[in-house]
Amino acid sequence: MTQVAVWNADETFLHTVPLKHAITMLHRRVAEIHEAVEGETFGPYARPKVLRLIRYVVRRWEYAKTKAAYSREGVLARDDGRCAYCGLPGADTMDHIQPRSRGGATSWMNAVAAHRHCNQVKGDRTPEEAGMPLLWEPYVPTRGRLHRARLIHP
Numbered sequence: 001m002t003q004v005a006v007w008n009a010d011e012t013f014l015h016t017v018p019l020k021h022a023i024t025m026l027h028r029r030v031a032e033i034h035e036a037v038e039g040e041t042f043g044p045y046a047r048p049k050v051l052r053l054i055r056y057v058v059r060r061w062e063y064a065k066t067k068a069a070y071s072r073e074g075v076l077a078r079d080d081g082r083c084a085y086c087g088l089p090g091a092d093t094m095d096h097i098q099p100r101s102r103g104g105a106t107s108w109m110n111a112v113a114a115h116r117h118c119n120q121v122k123g124d125r126t127p128e129e130a131g132m133p134l135l136w137e138p139y140v141p142t143r144g145r146l147h148r149a150r151l152i153h154p
């Protein structure tokens with residue numbers, strides 16, 4: 001399947017995602033088209049070649065010195081209260097991406113904010129098994145990032 005490049009909000013390369021996932025990101029307004037394939041469309045969209053995230057995502061090597069201690073509330077703050085599965089605000093639970101019952105860790109990298117409903121639909125499955133791809137990759141936030149998130153989304 002065709003891969004689409006995903007750039008961070010500062011236009012640095014992050015990773016690639018399958019075209020279908022890229023369209024989901026556009027639909028949820030998590031990202032916008034930075035570069036399209038000329039003359040081709042995918043549904044209502046120009047066919048993306050490069051997407052750019054709307055919100056800046058902090059990369060692993062940037063937070064080594066200032067990373068925040070893990071907390072459940074911190075996960076909700078990090079994700080701005082948005083559900084990583086449907087992209088909408090009002091997420092009120094924390095989901096283990098790899099289920100705890102199957103060895104998934106309780107850590108920043110294995111946790112995302114999710115609606116109670118979306119969490120229940122996903123159940124005891126991985127995002128791939130549930131057909132619910134993550135709309136963004138989890139990361140370890142800096143203390144500053146969490147502090148700002150809590151000020152905006154207490």
Ligand SMILES: [Zn+2]
Pocket residue numbers: 083084085086087088114115118
């Ligand atoms: Zn949701």
